[in-house]
Amino acid sequence: MATQTITQTEIAPSVSISAQSLPERPLPESVAKVEQVKEETKEQPAEPGKEKPKVRRVIDEEGGTTTATYPHYLPVWNHGEEYPPWEPFTHTEHGKDADPSFKDLLIDGAKIQHLTPTTGSEVTGVQLSRLSEAGKDQLALLVAQRKVVAFRDQDLADLSIQEALDFGGYFGRHHVHPTSGNPEGYPEIHLVYRNGSSSEFESFLANRNSSVAWHSDVTYEEQPPGTTFLVILDTPEVGGDTAFVNHVEAYNRLSPAIKERLHGLTAVHSGFEQAEFSRSRGGVVRREPVKNSHPLVRTHPATGEKALFVNGGFTRSIDGLKKEESEYLLKFLLDHIGRGIDYQARVRWAPKTVVVWDNRVTSHSAIVDWVTGERRHLARITPQAERPYETPYVAETK
Numbered sequence: 001m002a003t004q005t006i007t008q009t010e011i012a013p014s015v016s017i018s019a020q021s022l023p024e025r026p027l028p029e030s031v032a033k034v035e036q037v038k039e040e041t042k043e044q045p046a047e048p049g050k051e052k053p054k055v056r057r058v059i060d061e062e063g064g065t066t067t068a069t070y071p072h073y074l075p076v077w078n079h080g081e082e083y084p085p086w087e088p089f090t091h092t093e094h095g096k097d098a099d100p101s102f103k104d105l106l107i108d109g110a111k112i113q114h115l116t117p118t119t120g121s122e123v124t125g126v127q128l129s130r131l132s133e134a135g136k137d138q139l140a141l142l143v144a145q146r147k148v149v150a151f152r153d154q155d156l157a158d159l160s161i162q163e164a165l166d167f168g169g170y171f172g173r174h175h176v177h178p179t180s181g182n183p184e185g186y187p188e189i190h191l192v193y194r195n196g197s198s199s200e201f202e203s204f205l206a207n208r209n210s211s212v213a214w215h216s217d218v219t220y221e222e223q224p225p226g227t228t229f230l231v232i233l234d235t236p237e238v239g240g241d242t243a244f245v246n247h248v249e250a251y252n253r254l255s256p257a258i259k260e261r262l263h264g265l266t267a268v269h270s271g272f273e274q275a276e277f278s279r280s281r282g283g284v285v286r287r288e289p290v291k292n293s294h295p296l297v298r299t300h301p302a303t304g305e306k307a308l309f310v311n312g313g314f315t316r317s318i319d320g321l322k323k324e325e326s327e328y329l330l331k332f333l334l335d336h337i338g339r340g341i342d343y344q345a346r347v348r349w350a351p352k353t354v355v356v357w358d359n360r361v362t363s364h365s366a367i368v369d370w371v372t373g374e375r376r377h378l379a380r381i382t383p384q385a386e387r388p389y390e391t392p393y394v395a396e397t398k
């Protein structure tokens with residue numbers, strides 16, 4: 001079967017440290033619950049006979065000093081953090097009813113260049129952190145239409161982490177990743193981190209031929225992410241690109257007969273393997289894993305487009321089908337998505353780039369192809385969106 005377990009971040013060792021005060025910060029409503037839990041579970045002095053929670057910090061692994069450009073974004077894993085199951089929330093889709101002229105987003109001096117006809121764009125001359133509400137609404141719509149948009153020369157990484165979160169929180173409730181590292185005190189930021197050493201590269205490829213691992217992020221959640229942000233902090237000069245595939249176009253390429261058959265089917269998305277992978281390596285599992293069934297074809301609330309909603313990271317089986325049938329159909333769909341280079345786009349990172357994608361209608365893969373020892377360090381802001389829904393199949397007119 002073509003599914004792969006996505007581990008999100010794969011870095012190692014662990015150290016113990018004493019409690020440190022977390023940065024003072026206001027409590028945005030959307031994360032108040034997380035903050036409350038964090039406050040209850042954050043590292044406390046050990047009671048006699050009780051061990052303090054283990055905390056791993058990359059800064060310690062690097063010997064207490066670092067050449068990272070943004071040291072306060074280096075990953076930390078706190079084994080003392082535990083979060084309750086997510087409560088459903090009402091998502092507001094800001095791309096819906098946004099002005100399609102994009103006049104508040106693509107302001108004077110802005111340039112947009114499409115990477116391919118259907119998928120991906122690159123924008124210069126826009127500062128995301130300074131967008132008005134209308135501009136943010138149009139950002140959500142543009143990203144829904146283009147699936148992925150790279151914005152160059154951004155200041156998001158230079159603002160405080162809280163300011164970056166406040167910006168991203170406009171688009172939905174912040175997801176807190178169950179297993180990944182985060183900047184200390186900010187569990188809502190998911191970090192992607194590799195030091196780029198040749199040993200890391202070799203171990204990554206020890207049991208696979210290619211680093212390509214198509215996935216959409218955390219689709220096991222009842223309300224998976226929508227408009228999603230990745231902020232580059234350090235990048236190899238060459239290498240470490242991220243590739244995206246357009247699931248609307250993947251759906252559009254199917255024959256009417258297959259499209260019609262897929263409608264009404266749902267598939268299981270599971271976070272159990274990711275949690276197990278983390279546990280097996282002594283990592284954190286901050287929230288117990290969940291499975292959710294989602295439609296195989298979902299409709300985007302802003303564009304009305306239909307997209308295949310399966311991915312190699314988390315989709316495990318198709319409800320109601322027997323094992324062989326489910327595996328066969330899933331393999332076909334995942335192969336179709338993975339090989340569709342004519343509806344994929346590859347984004348090259350550069351310092352101060354922010355990439356925004358719509359996680360509802362894409363999957364992506366990092367490309368691990370550099371052995372220069374350069375660090376690849378990114379921060380993801382991951383607003384959750386609506387529970388995936390489908391609208392009926394519409395017969396195509398000739």
Ligand SMILES: [Fe+2]
Binds near residue numbers: 215216217364
């Ligand atoms: Fe991802």
